[in-house]
Amino acid sequence: MLLLFLFMTAILVGRRSLVGSKFANSMVLVLCLLPQLSWSKQIVTYAWAASMSNDERGHYPIALLKLALLKSGENFEARPSKISMPQWRTLRQVQMGKELDVVWTMTNPEREEELLPIRIPIDRGLLGWRLLLINANQTQQFANLTAPNELRHLRAGQGHDWPDYPILLANQFKVSPSSSYEGLFEMLKRGRIDYFPRSVMEIDVELQAHSSLDFRVAPNWVLYYPAPLYFFVKKDQIKLAAAIERGLLIAMKDGSMRTLFLKQFGAVIAQADLKNRRILKLDNPYLSSATPLQHRELWFSPALGF
Structure with a gap:
């Protein structure tokens, strides 16, 4: 539309010109101004x-x-x-x-x-919905857990500078920190930690990336804290x-955000089967008072699937 407007302007200017050369000069001037007049990104x-x-x-x-x-x-x-x-x-x-x-x-x-x-x-x-990555040989041990305190007595692993680390500590979990993301998988493999809490949106990709290691998602449990x-x-x-x-x-x-969200995460949410897991809700004492926790429409709900 802008180009059409400028072109018509040039024609009108040209018609008002007394000689053809003035029309040509007007066109040149308009074309030279195009970069300045266009709405640049x-x-x-x-x-x-x-x-x-x-x-x-x-x-x-x-x-x-x-x-x-x-x-x-x-x-x-x-x-x-x-x-x-x-x-x-x-x-x-x-x-x-x-x-x-x-x-x-x-x-x-x-x-x-x-x-x-x-x-x-x-x-x-969704980042705050945490499944537990474990060694396959500990599957039955985690299946037998019946109380939150039993899980707290086992040792988790987290990045030393991740916001999750102090959140777990504040909720009385045993946590071993690491300065290396890949180092946490090595710690789990060697039994230095019992589990590695990972978001629903992360854990499937990480299982695939470490398919050579005998890792599993622990049965029954999911941690949740506003994140x-x-x-x-x-x-x-x-x-x-x-x-x-x-x-x-x-x-x-x-609805375009919903469409994008479900396209990216719909399958992993379904696979996590959160509605049939025992949800251990944790406090996040490090949230600002401005966090919109009261606006439920902003937050994922397992019951709704979005």
């Missing part, structure tokens, strides 16, 4: 990690970010970073306003202090945060 850079190439867990936040920006009505365009980055660096880069504009991660007080959260759980809180996964931007990026929030709310209302 504002690039929003998100973190790309090499592991995303073979791990579909990273595809959903990217697709949702693009959907939210499209629905926002603003002229933003999401693009990946040029280099792969670990999570600790992505948080720092967004905070400093260098290389990255947006990141998604599980929230905690420090992250909400340093960055600006968009307080809509992009995974509907919002938010988009975060730099503190002063108010316009971008507002656009992402607006786009997410529109996508929720028109």
Whole structure:
């Protein structure tokens, strides 16, 4: 439409010109102004990690970010970073306003202090539904557990800088920390930990990635604690945060977020069979008072499947 308008403007200018050369000059002027007059895209850079190439867990936040920006009505365009980055660096880069504009991660007080959260759980809180990864030879032991305290007396493993680590400690669980993600699978294999709590959205992919190891999902139990996964931007990026929030709310209302969510996670949710597991609900004392826990429409429910 903009090109058509400018073309018609040039014609009108040309008709008013006394000689043909003036019409030609008008056309040249209009064409030269096109780059300045067009509504150029504002690039929003998100973190790309090499592991995303073979791990579909990273595809959903990217697709949702693009959907939210499209629905926002603003002229933003999401693009990946040029280099792969670990999570600790992505948080720092967004905070400093260098290389990255947006990141998604599980929230905690420090992250909400340093960055600006968009307080809509992009995974509907599914990250907080934790199945237990165990060695196959311990399946019967876990099947025989009858009380939460029996599970607390066994040893879990978590990343030392993950928000989950202090949450489990606050709920009186025995937890061994590790500075290495892959190191946790090695700890489980060697029996240094009894189980490794993993999100419903993670555990199936991780079982496949470690198929050479004799791991299983423990029967009967699932841990749950509110663990919002938010988009975060730099503190002063108010316009971008507002656009992402607006786009997410529109996508929720028109059903497009639901469609995307179920396409990505519907099968693993069904396979987890959460409705028939014993749910051990834990407190998350590290949530901000601004966490929208009262808005049930934002959170996953096993009873509803969404």
